[in-house]
Every structure is written in C-alpha cells, then in structure tokens.
Amino acid sequence: MENVPIPATLSPAIVQTLCQLTTATISTVLFKKGLRNVWLRGAMPLMAGQPRVAGRAFTMRFIPMREDLANPQAWSSPRSTRVAIEQMPAGCVAVVDAMGVTDAGILGDILCARMRYRGVLGLVTDGVVRDISGVRSSGLPVWARGTAAPAAVASLTFVNWQEPVACGGVAVFPGDVVVVDEDGAIVIPDAYLDEVLSAGPEQEKLEAWVLSKVEAGEALPGLYPPNEANQARYKNGE
Template sequence: MFSLSDATRKKLKAVSTATVATCLFKKGLKNQFIQGVVPLKKGKPTMVGEAFTLRYIPAREDLNPISVFKDENHPQRVAVETCPEGAVLVIDSRKDARAASAGSILATRLMKRGVSGMVTDGGFRDSAEIANLDFSSYHSAPSAPTNLTLHQAIDINVPVGCGDVAVFPGDIIIGDDDGVMVIPSNIAEEVANECLEMTLFEEFVMENVQKGDTIIGLYPLTNDSIKVKFEKWKANKKTSS
C-alpha cells in the first residue's frame, strides 16, 4: 500500500477539502468528494491518511448470524486490527445507514492503534461517544442496529465505492468540517504542493477583499498588476516567516 511521506502529510493537514476539490477539478477529477457524509463532531484537526478499506455486501441471514464474530478472521475485526497507523479506515456500506457500520468500541480500538480516522457512507452507532473521542469520524447518520442486521463484511483493503466515489487502497483521504476528499496516491505530493500555493493565494485574496478591493481581476487572478502585487506579498511573507 502507498505510504504517505511525513512532509506531504503535514502539507495536506494545512489545506482545506475545498482547496483540494478545486485542485483536483483542474486536473480533470470531478468526483472525488465523498457524498453524504459529515463529521460526527466539527472543529477537529484535519484528518489525513492512506485509505485502508472494508467492504460490506447485503447481509444474508443464514451466513451472517451473531456467531460469526467467534471467527478471529472476521473481516470487520481483521480490518480494525490491521488498519495501519496513520491510515484512514474507509467503509463501503452501500450508502445504507439503517444499520451501523461500527460502534464506539471499534472506534476506540482504532484510535488506540494510531489510526487517523474512519469514514463510512453508512452510519455509526454510539455516535455521541465516537464524536467525543480524540479521533476523526465521518458518517451519513447515526444508526443503532448492529451491522449484522443488514451488512455482511466481505473484503478488506480492496477497491470500494464510498459515497459514490471509487476508493483504492492507498489513496489519500483528507477530511475537515466540510467533508471528505479522495486524492489518487500517485498525485498526492503534487496536489499537496499546489494546494499550499492555492491556500497562500487565497490568504492574499482575503486580505485584499477585507480591505474593500473588488474581486474582478483578483479572483480568479487575471490582472497582471495584481499578479506582481501577489508575488511581492508572497516574497515578503516568506522573508518575515
């Protein structure tokens, strides 16, 4: 699985999902925002990590009784115990939040193992408890019933669909208060660098808009004199830092 460098991880933690979305759109990637998921609690640090996936299929009653958890190789349990430190567990629950994808015990175990967070296009039970963990979690809605009632864990670390987005193992997941973006691993460093530059430019734009300047020629940057002004501002900012 692709391993994110510490430097690239740090850069991505400093940018927003909105900026990543625009950057990926410029590269022709229009469908990288996981639809319908929200953070259980806003205001947490930006979540960044490599995707480690768990896939559910519709449960079949004769194959999915509660006794399946006696199997130490049950895919859900294996996923929780093998998701790498710093990664994000991405769960394909087929956009079905009628039964929980996981609960607070599994979330706590992931947190204690150093996992960065978890995302499902279904729901989590014990959502208030998970929200208060030092751990980032995203779902579509709270859900009390056990996953076994509707979901059958079938695969780990395979390509999945989560919120209408294709997620491959090792893709980079970034989540903030707006939601979750998926960055193809082969362009992660490139995207991180471009997004840092975009974030710097947006800071420059906001400073000028706060002063009362028009956005015409400024945002997007089409005025050559403003381009010169931005380069000087950027140089001064680097010098002062």
C-alpha cells in the same frame, strides 16, 4: 484484480503539509488536473471540532445483508470487521463502503476504541455508526451520515478489506491518500499527491491574498480569479 503494493505510510512532513490544506483547496487543485469525482458524499463530521487528518486509505467493504450470513456468528468470522481492524496500520484512515445505508451502524464504541489504540487517524464512511456516546469518548474522529442503534448485520454483510471500494460515490483504492476536515473527505490518487503538495500551499496563499483584498473592499471581477494585473500584484506582495 491482482494485488497492488500499497505505497508507504505518509511521512510526517507530507502529513503536516496536507493538514495545512483545506479539502476545498485540494478539490480545486485536482479539478484543474481533470479529477472531478473525489469528494465522498455523505461523509460529514460526526462531532464539532474534529481535527483535519490525512493518511493512506485502509478500505473496508459491506454488501447487502443476506439472511444466512446475518447472525451473531458473523462477528467471530475470520472475515469480520474485528479481524480487519487488527490489520490497520498506524497512520491510516479507515474508509468504509456501506453503500449509503443509514439504518444500521457499521462500527460502534468498542471497535472505534480499538482503532484509536492502534493509531488509526480517523474513520470515513458513507454509512452510519452506533453507540454514539462511546464513539465520541473513544477520541476517534469520525465522518459519517449519522448514527443508528441496530448493528451492521441488521442490514449489511461485511465481506472484505484492502480492496477497491465505492464510498460516497467515489472509487477509493487501498493506499489512496485521504484528507478529511469540516467539509468532508477528499481522495487524492497517489499519482497526484506530488501535484497537491506542490500546488496546494500556493493556492492557499493566493486565496488568502484575494480574501485580504475583498475584506479591504475590492470588487471581485479581475480579482477572483486574478487577471494578469492582479497576478502581478500578488507576486510583488502588493
């Protein structure tokens, strides 16, 4: 596959707008545009209270472990997770394809601390991390399947970064936009970013109005989704 230029880092205004949208709302907006497979399975908040983050995806990819490659020397290889982290730009979200493996931690406290120092906004993976106490202390928000004590080389081989990956059953390309919150991670293909920025805030406002009516005792049929009469009420601020 030819190298495709990565879109520019998201502007602060775009990040601010995306961080006001839930991943559930973004999922609905993309569903209406025909995109259904955009939620990364297994990438859930590692800690309570993690902030919602939004940024361009910086991808990393693991494949199954092979004995001749699974050794301590792999940590010093020019194609290692250490080298990949030094390529991460500030404002990105690391998306790591670990094939759903849960018996070896892809990254630990030291690497997460370095990512945080470099301005990486968060780590998203369908695998697990290790050194959980230190990862928490690093301040890097992490979405993963959990934790494991063994190092990645016990089950996985790191092969590359900034190429298309399959994380949580979703195709993620370098530069895709990733938004992550308590419901997990959503991938927004760059071509759909403007649609999300336009329709997302309106979807949030509409659902807030519907919720206010439900809390006031109104029945759901015709209200959610709103029929023509209720759409008129919403637009008129009733």
